[in-house]
C-alpha cells in the first residue's frame with residue numbers, strides 16, 4: 402500500500418487531492434512561518450513547504466509508520482513587492498486588498514514531497530487579475546469569514562471569484578496545491594497515483 406501523508410491542515414489541499422482520486426492521511430505540523438529578512442517569495446514558500454514535509458516525516462517516523470510519502474505545501478501572495486500572508490484584522494485586510502489589483506499579483510505555492518531520504522520540491526506561480534473590492538463590500542466580505550485563513554485575504558474558490566477577472570497559470574495553485582505539478586512530483590518519487 403502506497404501510503405500518502407499530507408502534512409497540512411488546509412481542508413482545501415485535502416479536497417484537491419481527493420479530486421484527483423488520492424486519499425491521504427492528514428498530519429498536523431506546526432512550524433515557524435515567519436519570513437526571513439530579504440527573503441524572496443519563491444525561496445520562502447519553498448523553505449516552508451520543505452520544513453512542513455520534513456516535520457511530517459519526523460512525526461510519521463516517531464509514530465512508527467512504515468514507508469510513506471509525505472506531501473506538504475505553502476501558499477503566499479506577492480503584490481507590490483510585498484509577501485502577503487493571512488490578514489490579522491479587517492484593517493490589515495483592507496491594506497492587503499488595496500495591493501492586489503496593481504494590475505495583477507502572483508500567487509506562489511511551494512510543494513515538497515519526502516520519500517525515504519529523498520526530498521523533491523518545486524514552486525509554482527499563477528498571475529491573478531484582481532478587481533478592486535468596492536469599499537462598501539469590504540466589511541461584509543470580512544464578516545463572511547472567508548478572508549481570515551487565506552493568503553492575500555481572499556479565496557478564488559469562494560465569494561472572491563467575483564473579484565477575479567482572470568488568471569494566467571494553474572487554478573489549483575491559487576487554491577493551495579498545483580495539481581499537475583504535484584502529480585509530477587509523485588510520479589517522480591514512484592508513488593502509484595491510483596492503485
Ligand SMILES: Cc1cn([C@H]2C[C@H](O)[C@@H](COP(=O)(O)OP(=O)(O)OP(=O)(O)O)O2)c(=O)[nH]c1=O
Pocket residue numbers: 408409410411412413414474475476477478508550551552553555556557558575576577
Ligand atoms: C489566494 C488563496 C489562498 N487560499 C489558501 C490556501 C492555503 O490554505 C492558505 C494559505 O495558507 P498556508 O499557510 O499555505 O496553508 P494553511 O495554513 O491553510 O495550512 P498548513 O499550513 O497546515 O499547510 O490560503 C485559498 O484557499 N484560496 C485563494 O484564492
